[in-house]
Amino acid sequence: MKNKVSSYRRIVVKIGSSLLVEQASGLKHNWLRSLLEDIASLKKSGCDILVVSSGAIALGRNVLGLSTGILKLEENQAAAAVGQISLAGLFSSGLDRHGIRAGQILLTYGDTEERRRYLNARATVETLLELGAVPVINENDTVATGEIRYGDNDRLAARVATMMGADLLILLSDIDGLYNAPPADNPQASLIGDVPVITSKIEAMAGDAGTQLSRGGMKTKIIAARIATENGTAMVITSGKDNNPLKALEEGASHTYFHARENPRSARKKWIAGQLQTKGQITIDEGAIAALKNGKSLLPAGVAKLEGDFCRGDMISIATHAGIVIGQGVIAFDAEDASKIIGKRSADIEGILGYAGRSELVHRDDMILKEILADKDNA
Numbered sequence: 069m070k071n072k073v074s075s076y077r078r079i080v081v082k083i084g085s086s087l088l089v090e091q092a093s094g095l096k097h098n099w100l101r102s103l104l105e106d107i108a109s110l111k112k113s114g115c116d117i118l119v120v121s122s123g124a125i126a127l128g129r130n131v132l133g134l135s136t137g138i139l140k141l142e143e144n145q146a147a148a149a150v151g152q153i154s155l156a157g158l159f160s161s162g163l164d165r166h167g168i169r170a171g172q173i174l175l176t177y178g179d180t181e182e183r184r185r186y187l188n189a190r191a192t193v194e195t196l197l198e199l200g201a202v203p204v205i206n207e208n209d210t211v212a213t214g215e216i217r218y219g220d221n222d223r224l225a226a227r228v229a230t231m232m233g234a235d236l237l238i239l240l241s242d243i244d245g246l247y248n249a250p251p252a253d254n255p256q257a258s259l260i261g262d263v264p265v266i267t268s269k270i271e272a273m274a275g276d277a278g279t280q281l282s283r284g285g286m287k288t289k290i291i292a293a294r295i296a297t298e299n300g301t302a303m304v305i306t307s308g309k310d311n312n313p314l315k316a317l318e319e320g321a322s323h324t325y326f327h328a329r330e331n332p333r334s335a336r337k338k339w340i341a342g343q344l345q346t347k348g349q350i351t352i353d354e355g356a357i358a359a360l361k362n363g364k365s366l367l368p369a370g371v372a373k374l375e376g377d378f379c380r381g382d383m384i385s386i387a388t389h390a391g392i393v394i395g396q397g398v399i400a401f402d403a404e405d406a407s408k409i410i411g412k413r414s415a416d417i418e419g420i421l422g423y424a425g426r427s428e429l430v431h432r433d434d435m436i437l438k439e440i441l442a443d444k445d446n447a
């Protein structure tokens with residue numbers, strides 16, 4: 069990390085459940101007190117701080133006596149309902165000691181993915197920050213279900229960071245960063261300190277593991293890094309195991325730093341990039357890939373195959389013949405009409421469909437390409 073933590077303007081700090089809650093003894097009060105000291109001191113030096121805290125389920129299951137084994141969805145939701153009250157209360161009373169107000173924000177997937185709700189959530193969080201408060205954010209686990217939930221707070225924190233235009237996202241974890249091999253069974257494994265671009269090699273280093281208390285393993289952290297960095301937010305993974313973890317990072321504790329993309333996207337492109345679910349996939353030919361790299365729109369002529377039952381305005385992924393997803397965007401036609409015009413010249417669209425639609429299938433303003441295209445490791 070080139071710069072000190074305190075030199076960033078707006079920082080999202082994500083706290084993993086296992087840092088905050090011990091399965092046997094419950095909340096780690098001393099640790100939380102030390103973290104809030106760090107937050108208060110960063111606020112004093114002029115940073116906006118947002119907290120994304122896990123721990124509602126872990127706290128609630130202790131209180132409800134649901135301590136062992138894997139919980140059913142309803143039990144998880146009941147645990148979150150009980151635990152979230154304590155979690156928010158602890159941040160509120162803890163920050164109060166430093167004269168700082170906390171505001172609880174519970175988000176569902178739709179709040180960050182649907183444009184109108186996204187804008188609304190953003191306005192509320194922005195207002196809290198303007199008023200000097202610390203937003204304390206979690207997923208609304210009691211109502212979020214199945215496919216329509218984040219399930220892990222790593223990706224949620226990355227979405228919050230890009231939504232709020234943060235310049236740094238810090239994931240406090242039970243490990244001090246990304247290793248080139250799983251450190252638990254590989255004594256030779258070494259920490260990767262600096263990640264200028266997330267290559268496929270980096271993605272492959274992230275195993276799958278998560279602990280019973282926390283949802284994300286390294287894999288969700290790397291997805292989070294992609295969401296954050298492609299939208300102009302740098303990201304750090306560092307250990308939060310010891311007291312005063314932000315102070316330690318400020319003083320040079322070991323970590324992995326993921327560089328933010330240099331030319332951050334417009335607000336609309338940020339929103340497109342952060343969409344996690346797509347309704348279909350289109351496979352494009354070499355010529356179209358070259359055109360997209362040059363900043364052109366995707367024309368029907370360059371499309372070889374369509375999959376999915378999407379409507380005009382839905383998000384679709386864009387893939388190569390080998391099935392590698394290289395980007396995503398908002399499609400300008402329903403699946404039925406799109407299937408009639410693929411491979412055809414734009415000038416023929418009106419004749420085929422009987423109306424003059426857009427000449428592009430996905431307009432360049434409605435599309436983002438992954439940095440993978442510029443990544444030599446993937447060539």
Ligand code: GLU
Binds near residue numbers: 282
């Ligand atoms: N939202 C969950 C909770 O507060 C945690 C998800 C995660 O561990 O990332 O308990």
